[in-house]
Amino acid sequence: MMAGTTREDLIELLQDWSYAAARMTQGLDVSASGAVGGSPEAPPDDTGEALGLAANGLTITFGVGPTLFTAADGTDRYGLADRRPALLTALPAFLGDDLEPDHTGGDLCIQACADDPQVAVHAIRNLSRIAFGRARLRWSQLGFGKTSKTTADQATPRNLFGFKDGTANILADDQAALDQHVWVGDGDEPAWLIGGSYLVARKIAMLIETWDRVRLSEQERITGRDKAHGAPLSGGQEQTAPDFSAVGTTGQPAIDARSHVRLAHPGLNKGIRILRRGYNYVDGNTDLGRLDAGLFFLAYQRSPAQFIALQRALSRDLLNEYIRHVGSGLWAIPPGAEEGSYVGAGLFA
Amino acid sequence: MMAGTTREDLIELLQDWSYAAARMTQGLDVSASGAVGGSPEAPPDDTGEALGLAANGLTITFGVGPTLFTAADGTDRYGLADRRPALLTALPAFLGDDLEPDHTGGDLCIQACADDPQVAVHAIRNLSRIAFGRARLRWSQLGFGKTSKTTADQATPRNLFGFKDGTANILADDQAALDQHVWVGDGDEPAWLIGGSYLVARKIAMLIETWDRVRLSEQERITGRDKAHGAPLSGGQEQTAPDFSAVGTTGQPAIDARSHVRLAHPGLNKGIRILRRGYNYVDGNTDLGRLDAGLFFLAYQRSPAQFIALQRALSRDLLNEYIRHVGSGLWAIPPGAEEGSYVGAGLFA
Numbered sequence: 001m002m003a004g005t006t007r008e009d010l011i012e013l014l015q016d017w018s019y020a021a022a023r024m025t026q027g028l029d030v031s032a033s034g035a036v037g038g039s040p041e042a043p044p045d046d047t048g049e050a051l052g053l054a055a056n057g058l059t060i061t062f063g064v065g066p067t068l069f070t071a072a073d074g075t076d077r078y079g080l081a082d083r084r085p086a087l088l089t090a091l092p093a094f095l096g097d098d099l100e101p102d103h104t105g106g107d108l109c110i111q112a113c114a115d116d117p118q119v120a121v122h123a124i125r126n127l128s129r130i131a132f133g134r135a136r137l138r139w140s141q142l143g144f145g146k147t148s149k150t151t152a153d154q155a156t157p158r159n160l161f162g163f164k165d166g167t168a169n170i171l172a173d174d175q176a177a178l179d180q181h182v183w184v185g186d187g188d189e190p191a192w193l194i195g196g197s198y199l200v201a202r203k204i205a206m207l208i209e210t211w212d213r214v215r216l217s218e219q220e221r222i223t224g225r226d227k228a229h230g231a232p233l234s235g236g237q238e239q240t241a242p243d244f245s246a247v248g249t250t251g252q253p254a255i256d257a258r259s260h261v262r263l264a265h266p267g268l269n270k271g272i273r274i275l276r277r278g279y280n281y282v283d284g285n286t287d288l289g290r291l292d293a294g295l296f297f298l299a300y301q302r303s304p305a306q307f308i309a310l311q312r313a314l315s316r317d318l319l320n321e322y323i324r325h326v327g328s329g330l331w332a333i334p335p336g337a338e339e340g341s342y343v344g345a346g347l348f349a
Numbered sequence: 350m351m352a353g354t355t356r357e358d359l360i361e362l363l364q365d366w367s368y369a370a371a372r373m374t375q376g377l378d379v380s381a382s383g384a385v386g387g388s389p390e391a392p393p394d395d396t397g398e399a400l401g402l403a404a405n406g407l408t409i410t411f412g413v414g415p416t417l418f419t420a421a422d423g424t425d426r427y428g429l430a431d432r433r434p435a436l437l438t439a440l441p442a443f444l445g446d447d448l449e450p451d452h453t454g455g456d457l458c459i460q461a462c463a464d465d466p467q468v469a470v471h472a473i474r475n476l477s478r479i480a481f482g483r484a485r486l487r488w489s490q491l492g493f494g495k496t497s498k499t500t501a502d503q504a505t506p507r508n509l510f511g512f513k514d515g516t517a518n519i520l521a522d523d524q525a526a527l528d529q530h531v532w533v534g535d536g537d538e539p540a541w542l543i544g545g546s547y548l549v550a551r552k553i554a555m556l557i558e559t560w561d562r563v564r565l566s567e568q569e570r571i572t573g574r575d576k577a578h579g580a581p582l583s584g585g586q587e588q589t590a591p592d593f594s595a596v597g598t599t600g601q602p603a604i605d606a607r608s609h610v611r612l613a614h615p616g617l618n619k620g621i622r623i624l625r626r627g628y629n630y631v632d633g634n635t636d637l638g639r640l641d642a643g644l645f646f647l648a649y650q651r652s653p654a655q656f657i658a659l660q661r662a663l664s665r666d667l668l669n670e671y672i673r674h675v676g677s678g679l680w681a682i683p684p685g686a687e688e689g690s691y692v693g694a695g696l697f698a
Binding site for chain 2: 039040041042043044046047048049050051052102116117118121125128129136137138139140141142144145155157158159160161162163208209212213214215216217219220227228280282283284285287289290291293
């Protein structure tokens with residue numbers, strides 16, 4: 001948010017965003033006034049680059065960060081301090097964090113996903129534009145592909161280390177798991193967030209060239225799965241449950257105790273699961289000619305504590321030698337707007 | 350290329366690239382030795398992130414820059430100085446150039462295009478990896494969408510200013526136009542380049558937020574076309590030829606003399622045409638919260654003189670107030686490899 005914006009400005013922004021998002025997700029421009037909107041003597045309401053394109057599965061998700069409720073200097077700019085979810089505080093520092101302030105935090109967030117990047121970019125751009133004078137873009141990240149499987153008929157996509165990623169992700173039609181692990185539900189606080197979720201974003205740079213020089217058996221030991229098929233090293237197929245007690249030919253555990261699959265496994269983390277909805281990214285290359293690339297990790301969960309516990313469990317992950325967390329954010333995700341209302345209305349009720 | 354590489358290293362690199370490109374464009378990994386290539390005790394031949402994905406229309410195009418023939422210090426590293434096409438010299442400076450050295454030039458270039466960005470990124474990454482110790486990535490650019498129409502049944506895509514872009518582009522099935530304007534042909538020099546082309550790359554940053562505040566009538570005056578349909582302001586439909594003598598209601602020319610469509614029009618540029626095959630890009634945002642976005646302009650032509658003439662004609666373009674050329678490159682594109690040979694073999698014959 002920009003200095004000088006009021007509570008009313010914030011409400012109007014959320015209303016304007018809700019209206020525009022509802023239109024864009026139907027494949028319409030952001031304006032109700034015509035194909036490019038407005039009169040010849042005014043700037044077009046819609047920037048136009050998605051005209052003629054269908055909605056392409058566009059989804060738009062809004063979130064509110066801890067600093068919206070209480071600014072860094074402690075001020076309660078929008079009269080929201082007593083509405084802050086107790087769980088919505090800055091994430092703790094994790095071992096190995098190398099966060100860049102320019103890619104961390106934010107009072108508000110928007111995730112736009114579509115099958116056509118032009119449609120997703122159009123959404124972010126027009127929502128940013130609508131915010132003019134009220135909020136400004138702090139950071140943004142363009143991603144591609146799907147890093148995680150969210151439907152049963154979808155093959156598990158691969159991350160930029162070449163491994164299947166998200167084999168055990170919560171599926172979008174697994175209502176019981178969503179209710180248990182993803183949606184803020186009955187008994188949770190605050191009431192305005194019930195039906196919503198918490199989004200954790202982590203920009204994870206991957207040391208691509210270093211990884212590419214690691215021998216296959218070591219890549220698989222680090223991951224705990226085989227590269228070709230994604231099967232756990234204890235045997236079976238991709239969907240076979242890993243057997244952490246299995247012993248390999250050398251007498252060592254078939255799945256290394258510090259492998260990624262073991263440390264992240266719900267069975268060793270009190271059953272904790274999260275809904276991953278992240279993307280691969282490539283931001284060109286570094287001065288050394290290395291790809292500036294990695295995983296834009298996005299996870300939805302009922303409580304930030306789920307991510308925090310998993311991330312702490314991963315502090316001993318063998319994979320850490322090949323990745324760096326360079327950006328981070330946590331936002332509460334209000335439930336979708338009710339008919340005739342707007343996203344986040346419950347915050348101000 | 351890296352210091353110390355020899356003529357033989359360069360030949361082997363082009364051979365290795367040709368082999369890998371032929372496999373990847375068929376949807377195969379870069380290795381002939383298995384699903385992820387190699388033995389468990391060696392790094393995989395292929396980085397793996399495109400395993401299980403089809404070719405997705407992948408095309409890979411290689412080019413050789415002026416500095417491959419004669420290095421900046423004048424040395425003839427590869428015994429190629431006398432093979433350099435006379436037309437392959439550094440592009441002249443253009444009015445308003447604001448080129449960043451980190452996004453300009455290069456001894457070699459690769460353009461990889463695919464319907465799935467994961468496939469295109471996989472190609473660039475594996476070709477970069479194959480070059481290890483011989484050449485290193487100087488700069489790269491990820492783009493999305495199609496900025497230009499290259500088939501008759503394709504709707505003209507829009508650039509990030511929201512306008513249809515490439516209405517008059519050369520179509521891929523217009524053999525006569527390709528022969529006249531794009532392919533180096535009979536009577537051209539040198540012989541090894543016949544059947545090839547010249548590629549000009551320009552990274553054109555677009556001042557998105559400034560443009561978005563320009564009223565519609567002014568956006569259309571600058572462009573010379575209407576925003577909704579792409580029709581010339583002299584009237585008609587998108588494909589109607591612009592009438593530069595038409596007079597508008599105010600007595601002024603219907604199409605401004607300094608509009609983009611007029612200055613770039615073949616009719617006012619001795620019939621010059623080019624084949625555009627560029628993409629939109631978004632590189633996140635600037636410290637000011639503005640989108641760091643624009644057009645990665647890529648054009649193929651029979652001679653660099655075509656681009657040079659057009660770009661000079663555009664020096665008075667009203668659009669220049671809203672764009673900045675921040676990267677540039679020129680490469681000669683050898684014809685595709687003959688069966689059993691490799692891309693660029695003619696260079697060494």
